Amino acid sequence: TELADVEALSNIPVLIKQQKSSQSNKESINQFLTIQSQVSGKISNGGQYWIFGVQNTGDKTMVRPGVMVSLFNAQGKRVVEQGGWSYKEQLEPGEKTSVLVYLSEPPNETIEQKITALASEPGQFGAKQVQVKVSDYTVTSKSQQFEIIGDVLNNHDSRVKYVRVIAVAYNAAGEPIGIGNAYSTEKHLAPNQGSGFKISVGTFLTDEPDSWQLLALARED
Known part of the structure; x- marks a missing residue:
């Protein structure tokens, strides 16, 4: 298997911005999972993948850190909504992890890509x-x-x-x-x-x- 080709993602907008205020509610927790780095590649069967480095920049623990990749066609219609989650389910303040997002059948043509970081508050999942x-x-x-x-x-x-x-x-x-x-x-x-x-x-x-x-x-x- 040949190593996948690197595809620069510098033109992809990152929708999550770091906030200086403290976390106060469930709606704000996603703002504190920031995307630090991103690379993309393709595999031999035509699938495409992204690897993101993310960090909890807030002051509280978060769980289920992940990233959602949204792809849009020339008409602005959303054609792909593909998520991936870190194997590390709990992220402490300042802690980093990696997230893999894999798309087995990417569309032939994509005009716009949007990247969104996602997380949940503790206590929503069972087995520790x-x-x-x-x-x-x-x-x-x-x-x-x-x-x-x-x-x-x-x-x-x-x-x-x-x-x-x-x-x-x-x-x-x-x-x-x-x-x-x-x-x-x-x-x-x-x-x-x-x-x-x-x-x-x-x-x-x-x-x-x-x-x-x-x-x-x-x-x-």
Whole structure:
């Protein structure tokens, strides 16, 4: 699989503006999820994707951070409304995350694109997400893809389940340019129990990475 071509998105308007006032109601929370960076690429089957770097610039916790991509035709009619959400479901003040938006069948012609950042207030979702330790990993380049093999460890006092490991590739400027994820081999982990994992990154990757960041998230069991 060839690496996707980079497509500059500098002409895409970002609708979310940073506000200096404190958060006071549900309507304002989206204003504090700001888009810090964005890249786009296409994959071999014709699909298009965007990778956004977003940050909680407010003073309160937000959940379900995501981005909505809207595409319009020459008549100004909305023809695509495609969203994507971070695997990290909770974002503390000042914290950053990456969001992938994938469109399997993009329209032949798009005149205008609009990008909107979205988030929710805490307390709207049930099962708690917890972060577990990525104790070790190795990145290997194979056939223009990257294979990441490593170990996770449940460093909590209680059991966890469904550990998802997210690998994000960054360029020299510290902007996310690629993303991939996979579940750990073991579905349930007791306290201090570990498991292996393997992630392949290449489909959603716009360029050669300068660095990697791995994050492991699980559910309380």
